[in-house]
Amino acid sequence: MSDPKPARRVIRRNESAQLQHWFATCPRGLESLLAEDIAAAGGQEIVSTHGGVGFVGNKEVGYRLNLHSRIATRVLCRLASADFSSEQDIYRLAYDVAWSQCFDVSRSIRVYVTAVRSPFKSLEYITLKTKDAVCDRFRADVGRRPDVNTAAPDVRIHLFLADGKATLYVDTSGEPLWMRGQKIAKVAAPLKENLAAGILRLTGWTPAQPLLDPMCGSGTFLLEAAGMALGDAPGLARDMKDFGFTRLTDYDPALWKRLCMEAAEQRTMADRLAIWGSDNDDDAVARAQQNLAHAGLDDLIEIRHADLLDIDPPVTSGVLVTNPPYGERLGEAEALAAFYPKLGDALKQRFAGWTCWFLSADANLPKRIGLQPKRKIPLWNGNLECRLYGFDIVSGQHR
Numbered sequence: 001m002s003d004p005k006p007a008r009r010v011i012r013r014n015e016s017a018q019l020q021h022w023f024a025t026c027p028r029g030l031e032s033l034l035a036e037d038i039a040a041a042g043g044q045e046i047v048s049t050h051g052g053v054g055f056v057g058n059k060e061v062g063y064r065l066n067l068h069s070r071i072a073t074r075v076l077c078r079l080a081s082a083d084f085s086s087e088q089d090i091y092r093l094a095y096d097v098a099w100s101q102c103f104d105v106s107r108s109i110r111v112y113v114t115a116v117r118s119p120f121k122s123l124e125y126i127t128l129k130t131k132d133a134v135c136d137r138f139r140a141d142v143g144r145r146p147d148v149n150t151a152a153p154d155v156r157i158h159l160f161l162a163d164g165k166a167t168l169y170v171d172t173s174g175e176p177l178w179m180r181g182q183k184i185a186k187v188a189a190p191l192k193e194n195l196a197a198g199i200l201r202l203t204g205w206t207p208a209q210p211l212l213d214p215m216c217g218s219g220t221f222l223l224e225a226a227g228m229a230l231g232d233a234p235g236l237a238r239d240m241k242d243f244g245f246t247r248l249t250d251y252d253p254a255l256w257k258r259l260c261m262e263a264a265e266q267r268t269m270a271d272r273l274a275i276w277g278s279d280n281d282d283d284a285v286a287r288a289q290q291n292l293a294h295a296g297l298d299d300l301i302e303i304r305h306a307d308l309l310d311i312d313p314p315v316t317s318g319v320l321v322t323n324p325p326y327g328e329r330l331g332e333a334e335a336l337a338a339f340y341p342k343l344g345d346a347l348k349q350r351f352a353g354w355t356c357w358f359l360s361a362d363a364n365l366p367k368r369i370g371l372q373p374k375r376k377i378p379l380w381n382g383n384l385e386c387r388l389y390g391f392d393i394v395s396g397q398h399r
């Protein structure tokens, strides 16, 4: 699923008995890639919406997605859904779920509410109502209620409100899936791993092509690209306790073990990867190196300290992908305004033969660097609306 073109997996007839409805979330702009991952995991009836994709599948499909998708943020399993018009409807929806069959009362919980055009004044109150319903139902069924833990809950319960419909999900991912357990050293504005992986796929990069991130920060693009090149399942490096499904009553350790073993067998070996990183900040270079070493990739990828304006490409053609500083602070914005024309010149002079991709929130980036983009792809980095700009650099562009 992490491969650029994931293969579709077909659910066998005898597996379909326990089909469930799921919803997987992802950074906005990556829904079509997530739908590909879901199809590759064996999901059916796939429907994309803003920020996520609904589908049908059995538990194995849910586990596969948690293990293999580089794009998903969370994989949620649907428990109940109904039209609503009042707070009491929400309470009733949550009370009607047989929670004690879903997880043990000793597990701590947290309720998350997301709403599109909510008719309610306070979503905090709705969160409280939902939590009360879960606890009341537990008390009625087993005589005790679960504790609430907002910092590190065992079980995350999600309520979605949209178009007069309320849907309750239990979160099978737990910690968000972009937390791969790989990045131990962070920089100021790191990309989330699933956004970086999605960008790599949107550029059309394949592991057969050279890749360069000349503003690599903590090395997110490098780590994701290496994982894709080696056929690594991103969930394999995560701590088991980070997965929410391990705390649900229907957890099937044998199934999970089999999927992990199959995934480990698919991993390929390499002595060297055609992936390079650089950054003009010593601290960022050290952190990226630390992260690659932690992932066992430091022998495969070269990182060095260099200014993007000074570097020569490592080979004659390839894919450059990077996210420059956002320039949100004043000094940064001024420095960037001066930097971009120089960047355009450096690309035209030295990167003929390369396709260069920049993730930026700056709508004027193409004008500033003086190049016509061949692609402009809208993407969201959290709440920040961005574009992924793609430029083909051809020789003779520099006058």
Ligand SMILES: C[S@@+](CC[C@H](N)C(=O)[O-])C[C@H]1O[C@@H](n2cnc3c(N)ncnc32)[C@H](O)[C@@H]1O
Pocket: 187, 189, 190, 191, 192, 214, 215, 216, 217, 218, 219, 220, 221, 278, 279, 280, 281, 284, 306, 307, 308, 309, 322, 323, 324, 325, 326
């Ligand atoms: C937004 S951060 C990149 C974050 C990175 N993608 C990650 O996930 O950690 C931008 C990086 O560009 C680097 N940078 C800024 N100007 C540069 C230049 N002229 N040459 C090389 N790197 C530069 C900064 O040091 C910073 O690490």
